Amino acid sequence: MNKPEKIIAEDLSEPLTFPAEAYTSRAYAEAEGDRLWSKVWQQAGRVEEIPEPGNYITYNIGHDSILIVRADKETIKAYHNVCPHRGRRLVGNNCGGGHGLLPQSKGEHSACGRQGAFACPYHAWTFNVDGKATHILDKEDWQGTLTEERTSLTPVQVDTWGGWIWINMDPAAGPLRDYLEPIASLLDPFEFDQMRYRFRVWGVFDCNWKVALEAFLEPYHVAGTHPQLTKYGDFYAWSKALGLHGNDGFDTKDHAADGSAAETTVHRAAKGEDARVSIARMQQEFWDTIGASTTETLVKAAQRLVDELPEGTAPHEVHRHWIESAKADDAMRGVQWPAITDAQMAAAGLALSIFPNMNILPGPTFALYYRVRPYGSDPDRCIYEAVALDRFAPGEEPKTEWTFLEQDLSQWPHVIAQDISNMVEMQRGLKSRGFRGNLPNPWQERKVTNLHRGLARFMGTGAPVPLD
Template sequence: MNKPEKIVAEDLSEAVTYPPEAFISREYAEAEPDKLWSKVWQQAGRVEELKAVGDYITYNICHDSILIVRDTPETLKAYHNVCTHRGRRLVGNNTGGGPKTVAQDKGAHSARGSQMKFGCNYHAWTFDLAGDAIYIPDKEDWQGALDNVCTSLTPVQVDTWGGWIWINMDLDAGPLREWLEPVASLIDPFEFEKMRYRFRYWGIFDCNWKVALEAFLEPYHVQGTHPQLIKYGDFYSFSKAFGFHGQTGFDSKAHRDAGTAVETSVHRAAGDGDPRTTIAQMQAEYWETIGASTSETLVKTAQRLPLELPEGTPAGEVHQYWMKIAKEADAARGVTWPDLSDAQVAAAGLALSIFPNVNFIPGPTFSLAYRVRPWGTDPDKCIFEAVALDRFGEGEEPETEWTFVEQDLDKWPYVIAQDISNMVEMQRGYKSRGFKGNLPNPWQERKVTNLHRGLAHFMGTGHLKRID
């Protein structure tokens, strides 16, 4: 283990560096399941995927597969998806643990279905929703040696927040809410639990999962990666560490202590131009090139701003009027907004990350979320997922499935494709003899730096070092 040479300040204000081993070392990747993934709370699905008793999904991480079931109308249970007899997986599909190997796999991304018991296709051992072995052929052959402890499915912690299902393989880990703070309190006012999937895309990329995740942890890359957005104004940002988690928001180079929704959020009034037109144009571009980070209602009502407000209207008033008419338009179609104050929207900022592998962009009726996972323990591959959530009128929620999208820049939404364009070249560059170590921006990329500080905490290597 390489111990840190010097203590790094809690706020990560110094210029620091860290080595590339977390991205390219096979030894590091093979240690992650034991040292990291088995210890942390992980987002595993949405509550609405498990509507009825017996509904189940799987969540796969490295070589582990977790079976999550609705065991009662009010509760969920989670187990390691493995028969206690001889180790066969109970529910098919091992995406996340390596390439598919046999045709019995039930799904490309994960398994999903509904059944009141789970039988092993090898020797017919059968388990109920409580994880108990309810049928063992010729059980008497064990002459009383089998008990409920050794035959029951191995439990996994499961809890919910924001409409998401979270699991933790460490039964001694602390509560989910404690793990999520203070990010949970910042996001709670947006009521993620009342949102539903609008789309969910996934792909297998030729880079380490951290390379893919970091592409969405900071806006510092906008000038180089998304130059078409610069016309809407400065994308200068702040970046903060919240324990293991992090936050970004739009900033000024004066580093203001506080801002408003019109300044810091994803639906801000950007730039120094006429806010009526910059809001309208930027919202349209988001919808056309990302398909998320906004809503159809926000896009359509933004186009009304140049027509309904006089030239010279201050940005704050434009933004306030826009939110008002968008809220009214949504109400007319049966969509209720959360009771959000300007201070709450501003406090959430642009994006919030949950260690180790999730990033949320919150909005009044939407969220864009990215989750990235290892592909088995291959340091050069990962599973990348982009999910859009929206609020819908009652009965208007679409039925969605995981849609596989190849690592092809023409297949992904344009802005996401621009981010993907860096990933393979980053992975290659980290292996160069000429790369001396990462030099993250001390103000705008603290979220990235904090990710690696958290990884070093769990992995015992890759510590941050101050640049002198």
């Protein structure tokens, strides 16, 4: 697509369009490995997964596999998961049950374990947690040419933020914190590093990774995809581009939302004549059909509202009482809330996207996030993950593993299944001769448009252009 004569607004506020190439082209999918995934910071796991020296996980993206290992109490290191001898992967995909190699449909996800050294199963070359070769069978045969540089594992940049482990395959990439701003500053008050896994599920879907991600980048789809939720409130939203990243939050159609947490965030006050009742019903709906975006404490505190407050209490007062009541309940069981203000909660909004492949719905003691990845270089398949984090009392953190769910919608939480139902049909529709290009909502879907502006920056093709 040729560059337009008109320069689009930095905030993407005008109607724009972009082509379907990024979703459907195999050449584009192949090029993503070199132009995108090898250049960006990516969330590769949680620090809690590797608590002790020798603990490791792998992160697979496209044709690359990254081995992440805790070298000592203070240090995490990362390497390309490949033996420098003949190219075999050092660690296969055996996480989540310890049954060896997983079936092909599941074999692109991850591995985990604990060991003090990594021996290649092919020729037994062995490497320590610092990536140095400690055993090379018949090393003298190479006549002194095997230097430490030639035989060490290839390092990968690694850092942590929010309790997550992040990797970047580009040795020249800038610092993680710089890459994450301003999202990092918006989310620091939530102290995600103090949260732990409550559940983590994944699947392989027959759609491009961007199709799967975009299903969660905007609330514009709620009326069509989740009509049962509309009885609890209008889902009209603002959406902002924040550099490569973005966020959104609930709004009114005249943009008169007061900007408070009770108005804009995931745990906002529900609509209805009696906020005591509507908040309780909405929280129960979230718990029953998502299993996230709230906590058991918040649900139970909401159920008591009709007994604790008189009829006619203003919605913002109901919301304040509900939050303070839940906070006190958590304190009694040893769960401390972060010192987060209403203004900080509202600034974070409903959901924040981290380029290129992560979207987070934050709460005071919880987070629901989605991460998606390509399946090899197949433009028609992707790896999709849904993860819930919670704060737990010390010693009460559950033990979790990655749980694989089939594309059968009955296996997924109802609301997520509704989102999944669009994905395959969208992938098919994007290939239609009758599809003339995307028409994202210029107010509510800027995060989607901004994703493609960011992709164009790395990929050099398919940038959004003004809609004539």
